[in-house]
Amino acid sequence: MAKRISIINFKGGVGKTTFAFQFAAGLVRYHDARVLLIDMDHQSSLSIVCLTAPEWSTIVKAKLTVNEVFRPFIGQTSSFPDKTIIKQRAIKRISYSTNYDKLDLVPASLQLDDIEIDLTASHHGNAIHSEWDKRTLICRWLEEANVDKEYDYIIFDCPPATKIVSQNAIAASHGYIIPVVPEAVMERGAPHLAAMIKDGIDARLKALASLGTKRKTHVPDTELVGVVITRIRTHGPAQSGYTDDHTRHLASLQRQWGTMLIEPYIPEGTGISQALDDGVPVYERSGTQNIGGRGLNKIYQNLTDALKVRVDAL
Ligand SMILES: Nc1ncnc2c1ncn2[C@@H]1O[C@H](COP(=O)(O)OP(=O)(O)O)[C@@H](O)[C@H]1O
Ligand SMILES: [Mg+2]
Numbered sequence: 001m002a003k004r005i006s007i008i009n010f011k012g013g014v015g016k017t018t019f020a021f022q023f024a025a026g027l028v029r030y031h032d033a034r035v036l037l038i039d040m041d042h043q044s045s046l047s048i049v050c051l052t053a054p055e056w057s058t059i060v061k062a063k064l065t066v067n068e069v070f071r072p073f074i075g076q077t078s079s080f081p082d083k084t085i086i087k088q089r090a091i092k093r094i095s096y097s098t099n100y101d102k103l104d105l106v107p108a109s110l111q112l113d114d115i116e117i118d119l120t121a122s123h124h125g126n127a128i129h130s131e132w133d134k135r136t137l138i139c140r141w142l143e144e145a146n147v148d149k150e151y152d153y154i155i156f157d158c159p160p161a162t163k164i165v166s167q168n169a170i171a172a173s174h175g176y177i178i179p180v181v182p183e184a185v186m187e188r189g190a191p192h193l194a195a196m197i198k199d200g201i202d203a204r205l206k207a208l209a210s211l212g213t214k215r216k217t218h219v220p221d222t223e224l225v226g227v228v229i230t231r232i233r234t235h236g237p238a239q240s241g242y243t244d245d246h247t248r249h250l251a252s253l254q255r256q257w258g259t260m261l262i263e264p265y266i267p268e269g270t271g272i273s274q275a276l277d278d279g280v281p282v283y284e285r286s287g288t289q290n291i292g293g294r295g296l297n298k299i300y301q302n303l304t305d306a307l308k309v310r311v312d313a314l
Contacts, residue, residue: 001148001149002036002142002148002149002150002151002152002153002154003152003153003154003174003175003311003312003314004142004153004154004155004156004172004173004174004175004220005153005154005155005156005173005174005175005176005177005225005311006155006156006158006166006169006170006172006173006175006176006177006222007019007020007023007155007156007157007158007176007177007179008156008158008162008166008169008170008176008177008178008193008197009158009160009178009179009180009189009190009193010160010161010162010189010193011160011185011186011189012160014179014180014181014186014230014231015179015181015230015231015266016157016158016160016179017041017045017046017049017157017276018230018272018273018276019177019179019228019230019266020037020046020155020156020157021037021046021049021050021157021276021281022281022282022300022304023155023177023300023303023304023307024037024103024153024155025091025100025103025281025283026281026283026300026301026303026304026305027152027153027304027308028099028100028101028102028103029099029100029281029283030283030301030304030305031304031308032102033102033152033153034102034104034150034151034152034153035102035103035104035151035152035153035154035155036086036104036105036106036147036150036151036153036154036155037050037090037103037104037105037106037155037157038066038105038106038138038154038155038156038157038169039066039105039106039107039108039157040066040108040112040156040157040158040159040165040166040168040169041108041112041157041158041159041160042108042109042110042111042112042113042116042159043108043110043159044056044107044108044109044110044112046105046107046108046157047059047065047105047107047108047109049276049277049279050087050090050091050092050105050107050279051087051090051092051105051107051279052092052093052279055092056107059087059107060107060109060110064084064085064087064107065085065106065107065108065109065112066085066106066107066108066112066138067108067109067111067112067115068081068085069081069085069137069138069141070112070115070119070137070165070168071115073119073122073124073133073134073137074115074118074119074122075122076118080140080141080144080145081141081145082145083145083146083147085106085107086104086105086106086147087104087105087106087107088104089101089103089104090103090104090105091103091279091280091281092279093278093279093280094279094280094281094284099283099284100281104151112165115165116163116164116165119134119164119165120163120164122134128208128211131208132205132208132209134164135164135167135168135171135205135208136168136171136172136205136217136219137168138156138168138169138171138172139168139171139172139217139218139219140217142154142172143217143218153311154172156169156172156173162193162196162197162200162201167201170197170201170202170222171201171205171219171222172219172220173220173222174220174221174222174223174311174314175222175223175224175225175310175311175314176197176222176223176224176225177225177226177227177228177307178190178193178194178224178226178227178228179227179228179229179230180227180228180229180230180253181229181230181231181232182229182232182242182245182246182249182250182253183245183246183249184249186249186253187249187252187253187256190227190253190256190257191256194224197222197224198222201222202221202222205219206221223314224260225307225310225311225314226260226261226262226307226310227253227257227260227261227262228262228265228266228303228307229250229253229261229262229265229266230265230266231266231267231268232246232250232265232266232267232268233245233246233267233268234267234268250265262303262306262307262310263303263306264299264302264303264306265299266296266299266300266303267294267296267299269290269291269294269296270290271285271288271289271290271291271294271296272291272296274290275291282296282297282300283297283300283301285297
């Protein structure tokens with residue numbers, strides 16, 4: 001069975017998509033893992049990063065996106081999708097390399113935002129079954145379309161929200177990773193998110209499950225894998241090498257999360273945003289000054305290794 005992981009934070013711009021992409025690529029590149037990325041964000045940045053905008057548009061027109069998993073519930077189609085919504089060998093821009101042949105993607109489209117609204121409003125029959133069914137659509141698809149057993153890891157890139165679409169990712173996941181930028185807002189936000197996932201979303205699913213469901217979909221418990229520091233600013237005067245501001249907030253996050261704060265930390269770096277824009281894993285840029293020169297490819301590789309150990313233990 002695949003280990004399924006949600007990358008989540010209700011703040012945007014913290015590097016969720018960047019991290020999801022590099023983590024997935026690292027698992028494939030260095031661990032020969034079979035990885036499926038699922039874009040759950042209607043903004044579709046992961047899909048565009050992997051596929052390029054023109055190919056993404058073609059796929060959206062052909063209705064080969066994650067949206068299809070949700071459409072039957074809101075009455076927009078009658079049939080549940082099969083595996084054809086998976087785009088194989090999803091990193092399109094590194095045709096020179098076979099290192100990432102085992103990385104596949106289920107893309108998203110902008111319409112997923114409308115689908116989210118319709119999902120909230122839609123109910124079918126028994127209220128409890130209905131609440132359960134709408135949150136376990138992704139779980140069901142992974143099982144019914146025989147997707148799960150084809151991968152070692154399934155990674156969900158979530159939107160900055162904890163509504164029904166994200167709840168589907170959490171319901172399907174064994175674990176979740178919270179990327180945080182060391183800022184004041186995160187000191188309150190990340191614990192709130194973790195509590196919400198545990199007591200709000202996961203506990204609620206369990207309660208719904210025990211009240212009787214029609215289908216025997218497997219819904220795993222969802223554990224925190226760890227908190228990942230992203231976009232930490234270096235070159236400051238502080239001894240840590242980080243800016244004063246980030247040093248202070250990092251110390252506070254360390255106190256708050258202890259061993260759940262996973263090292264190494266990902267610095268802010270133009271090479272990282274550039275690689276993402278280009279749809280290229282940082283591991284392929286070891287020869288450049290702003291990636292290799294700063295050891296950023298190694299940082300991502302080591303972080304991938306550290307997280308893999310935790311994910312495998314779930
Ligand atoms: N470590 C980093 N250094 C520099 N820029 C980054 C880094 N991580 C992310 N970014 C940039 O920040 C922006 C937001 O990142 P993204 O991963 O899309 O965040 P989210 O998915 O949380 O909204 C993107 O333009 C991305 O290239
Ligand atoms: Mg994102």
